[in-house]
Amino acid sequence: MKILVCISHVPDTTSKINFTNGDAEFDTNGVQFVINPNDEFGLTRAIWFQEQQGANVTVVNVGGADTEPTLRKALAIGANEAIRVNANPTDGFFVATQLAEVIKNGGYDLVIAGKESLDYNGGMVPGMIAGLLGYNFLNSCIGITVDGNAVKASREIDGGKETVSTSLPLIIGGQKGLVEEKDLRIPNMRGIMTARTKALTILEPVTASSETKAVKFEKPAPKSAVKLYTVDQLDELVNALHNEAKVI
Amino acid sequence: MSILIYAESAEGKFKKVAFELASYAKKVAGDLGTTVTAVTVNAGNISELSKYGVDKVLKVNSDKLSGFNAKAYADVVKQAAEKENVKLVLLSSTTDSLYMAPLVAVALKAGYASNVVGLPVSTSPFQVKRNAFSNKAFNITEIATEVKVLGLAKNSYGVYENASSLTEEDFNPSLNDADFSVKVESTEKTTGKVTIADADIVVSGGRGLKGPENWGMLEEMASVLGAATACSKPVSDLGWRPHSEHVGQTGKPVATNLYIAVGISGAIQHIAGINSSKVKLVINSDADAPFFKVADYGVVGDAFEIVPKLTEKLKAFKAQNS
C-alpha cells in the first residue's frame, strides 16, 4: 500500500498570534512551527500500517523552504520519503489542487490528511482533494483498517460515531482517535540520523487559481474584566445570567 | 438568482442550525435584493422554514438518502444550486455539513469560506469574516469566484423570525452508484442525553474535581439547565469521563451560549476550543487561574461548596420562571 500523509506546518498552539504589514500578514516572528496535531495522528497511523502491513509512507507539504524542518521531523518519525511542493499556499483550493496533482502522479492508495489545520481551521483541503480526484472520502475519521482494497473505518458524528465500509483509493480527514495521544511517535536519535539520508523531493507547483484570499486579519476586541461573585452572592450571579447575559 | 441553503434535519425534524442558517440567508438576501431557497432531505414539517424567511423549498424525499452520505448529499445540493442558478450556497457547521461543504464547492467550482462568523463585511467585492488561529483571531476573506459557498459557524448569527409565504416543490436529483461508495454499517449515538453539538449550555469539569465520583454534582447542574456535560483533556485521558466529552483544541469545539467551567485552569489549548462560546462562567479555587482572564462571570472558591449551592439557586430560579 502506498500512503501519502499531508502535513500542514502550523504555529505551535502557545504561539502569540500577531499580524504585520497593516494586518495583512501573519507575523511569524518568534513563532515556533510544528506538525499540525491532526496530521500527527494520521502520520502515526500511517507508520503503524508501514510496520504492521508493509506500507510505503510519503509525507507532503505545500510550502516554502522554511517548512523543511517540519518534513524532516516527519521523516525522523518514520516516513520513507518526503515531497515539498514549492509554493506559498494561498488558499485551501490552491493547496488541494497541488496535492491532487501529487496524488495522481504518485498513485497513492490511501491519503491521510488532518480534518483541519490549526492555523486557518479551514477544514477544506481533504474534501477538496477528494472532490477534484473523485476518490472516496471520509471526514472526521477516528479509526481505520485496510484489508486488500477493503476499508473499514469509523468517524465521529454529532453525538456519537458511525462505522463505515468503503474501498481504496481513499482520502481521509483524520483526527485524534486514529491513534491515541499516548501512542504518538516522537523522533528518536536514530530516526533523526536516518532522516538525513532520506529523499526530500522538491516539486514545482502546477498552475491553480486562488478562489479566495485572506485580505486582512483582526484580533478580537479586548474583553471587559470578569465580574466576580462570592459564594454568598450566588443569587446575584443567577440574576446576572438571566437579566444581563440572557443565557438562562 | 436566489440564495440556497441546505436546511439540515435529523429524523424528519429540522435542526436548530437550519433556522439559524435561514435567518442569516434572509438577511443576506435582503441586502442583495433576492430570495431564499432551501433544499431539504427527508424533512417532515417543511412549513416551519417559512417562519424564518425561506421563500421556496426544494423537497427531496428518497429512501436512498435516509442516512447522511456526504457524496450523495453534496450531489443533491449541487444539483439544487444549478437548477436554481444560485450564486451563493450557505451551509451550517455541523459535522455533516463540514464534511460535505468542500465537495459542494469543488463540484460548483465555487470559492468556499468556512467558519464564517457574521454577515458579509462587503458584498462587492464579496468579503466575509471568519474565525482563524483557533479563535484567537479573525480573517477577512474575499471570495473571487462567481459562485460562492459559505459555512456559517454555529451560534454566530442567531435565530430570527421573519415570516414569509413559502412555496414547496418536489425535487428529484439524479444520483449514481458512485455517490454511495462509502456505506454506513452502523451508528452509535449517545441517547437520552444532551450532546455537546446540540446544547445551548455546557457544564464542564476539569482536574480540579479530583475524581470521577464527583461528577454527579455537575450532572445535576446540567440537568437543571438542560445542558450537556463536558471536560478538559486530562480528565478524559485519566478515564474519568468519555473521550467524546473532551473539549478543546484536540477535542470538540464548543460554541454555546453559556459555558460553565468548573475546576479547569484555562490552558490555552482548552480555551482554543471554547472561545467562541458567548458567555463563560468560571468556578475555580485559584483566583489567578488563567481562565478568569477570558471569563465573563466568575466565582473564586471551592467547587464542592459552590456547585451544589448554585444548582439549588438555579433550580429555584427555573421553578419560578417556567
Ligand SMILES: Cc1cc2nc3c(=O)[nH]c(=O)nc-3n(C[C@H](O)[C@H](O)[C@H](O)COP(=O)(O)OP(=O)(O)OC[C@H]3O[C@@H](n4cnc5c(N)ncnc54)[C@H](O)[C@@H]3O)c2cc1C
Ligand atoms: C498539543 C496539546 C493539545 C492540548 N489539547 C487540549 C484540549 O483539547 N483540551 C484541553 O482541555 N486541554 C488540552 N491540552 C492540555 C492543556 O494544556 C491543559 O493541560 C489542560 O487543559 C488542563 O486541564 P485542567 O484545567 O482540567 O487541569 P489542571 O491544569 O490540573 O487545572 C485544574 C484547575 O482546577 C482548580 N481547582 C482545583 N481544586 C479545585 C476546587 N476544589 N474547586 C475549584 N477549582 C479547583 C485549580 O485551581 C486548577 O485551575 C493540550 C495540551 C497540548 C500540549
